[in-house]
Amino acid sequence: MAPTKAVVADDHLASPAGGKNTPITNTIPISNAQTDIHGLEIWEGTLPIIDLGGLHGPRRSDTIKQLGHACQHYGGFMLKNHGISERLLNGIMSKAREFFHLPEEERMKLYSPDPTSLIRLATGFKDDNQNVFVSRESLKFHCHPVENYVNLWPTNPPSYREVVSEYCVAVKRAEITLLEAVFEGLGMERKSIDQILDNHGQYASLNYYPTCDKSNLGLTFGLRGHTDPTILTMLLPDEVPGLEILQDGDWVPVKPIPNTLIVHVGDVLQGLSNCRYKSLLHRVIVNSEKERLSIASYCYPSNDTQMGPPKELIDDDHPLIYKDYTYEEFYTTMWKQRLPDAARLDSFKVSAA
Numbered sequence: 001m002a003p004t005k006a007v008v009a010d011d012h013l014a015s016p017a018g019g020k021n022t023p024i025t026n027t028i029p030i031s032n033a034q035t036d037i038h039g040l041e042i043w044e045g046t047l048p049i050i051d052l053g054g055l056h057g058p059r060r061s062d063t064i065k066q067l068g069h070a071c072q073h074y075g076g077f078m079l080k081n082h083g084i085s086e087r088l089l090n091g092i093m094s095k096a097r098e099f100f101h102l103p104e105e106e107r108m109k110l111y112s113p114d115p116t117s118l119i120r121l122a123t124g125f126k127d128d129n130q131n132v133f134v135s136r137e138s139l140k141f142h143c144h145p146v147e148n149y150v151n152l153w154p155t156n157p158p159s160y161r162e163v164v165s166e167y168c169v170a171v172k173r174a175e176i177t178l179l180e181a182v183f184e185g186l187g188m189e190r191k192s193i194d195q196i197l198d199n200h201g202q203y204a205s206l207n208y209y210p211t212c213d214k215s216n217l218g219l220t221f222g223l224r225g226h227t228d229p230t231i232l233t234m235l236l237p238d239e240v241p242g243l244e245i246l247q248d249g250d251w252v253p254v255k256p257i258p259n260t261l262i263v264h265v266g267d268v269l270q271g272l273s274n275c276r277y278k279s280l281l282h283r284v285i286v287n288s289e290k291e292r293l294s295i296a297s298y299c300y301p302s303n304d305t306q307m308g309p310p311k312e313l314i315d316d317d318h319p320l321i322y323k324d325y326t327y328e329e330f331y332t333t334m335w336k337q338r339l340p341d342a343a344r345l346d347s348f349k350v351s352a353a
């Protein structure tokens with residue numbers, strides 16, 4: 001089957017690794033982590049901290065429960081012990097920084113306004129209707145299976161292809177481990193991810209947020225509030241704050257934890273879970289002092305995957321919310337109508353028929 005071509009709007013829009021990757025253990029200052037009513041450890045009042053290593057061993061069922069609570073009540077979590085080595089996390093961040101520090105004409109060779117391009121640079125833009133500037137520059141590319149795409153990637157900076165492919169493979173491995181646990185936690189029949197998501201893909205984005213003149217701060221966003229049109233998004237932030245999530249009506253900053261990924265529930269998982277899990281509304285703000293980078297890996301199913309919730313999730317207490325639709329229908333509708341956030345799933349509600 002031809003690879004899925006996911007479209008990710010501009011302004012949207014692990015197994016702990018074997019082999020040479022060394023698992024990472026974070027030391028989180030106790031004062032910054034509290035516990036909520038489900039027993040989840042919460043980072044700075046924002047998102048639960050999940051230990052992926054817990055899926056391998058006697059804590060597996062507890063970890064699956066924690067994952068379920070995190071997806072249900074928070075729409076995301078901080079992921080530690082994901083199996084991606086510190087060397088590789090630093091390596092991809094350095095490559096991304098080197099790329100965005102190349103001269104503009106070099107970067108612009110990859111520019112394309114076509115959202116179906118297999119690799120493309122997208123630049124900041126002004127939204128005249130809302131009189132705001134969205135400043136993110138991003139390099140977006142398909143990356144699973146990596147050998148199908150790596151030849152399209154830049155050769156400058158040197159070793160870009162090697163480092164980025166190694167990262168994409170490692171983050172995909174963590175994604176699969178997570179998804180298996182998430183589906184198991186939903187009580188879905190134990191099937192392989194390939195059976196559920198068919199020929200699933202991966203799309204990555206190196207995100208660059210330049211510093212912003214103090215006088216323009218009020219009118220500039222890194223990214224406006226959005227949910228991701230994905231199953232899950234795995235985000236590696238650098239050390240500069242900027243990501244905010246909407247919690248109880250307030251935008252709350254998510255401070256990065258070193259060597260820890262931030263995972264967002266995307267629209268597709270909201271649909272598949274019959275709304276048990278809600279996609280996370282988030283945005284990026286900028287500052288006048290430090291540029292910021294992040295690396296996002298978006299996991300999405302094949303075009304033909306049926307996105308309606310499986311029968312195991314429907315009963316008297318949980319009536320069917322979404323009808324069956326394919327991923328292709330979902331993203332085509334999203335892209336054509338430029339629908340914001342949760343509204344993207346509304347046209348697939350049973351009651352909308």
Ligand code: OGA
Nearest residue numbers: 205207228243284294296
């Ligand atoms: C995204 C996104 C957040 C960040 O790429 O969809 O929301 O912190 N990124 O860069």
Ligand code: NI
Nearest residue numbers: 012227228282
């Ligand atoms: Ni996002």
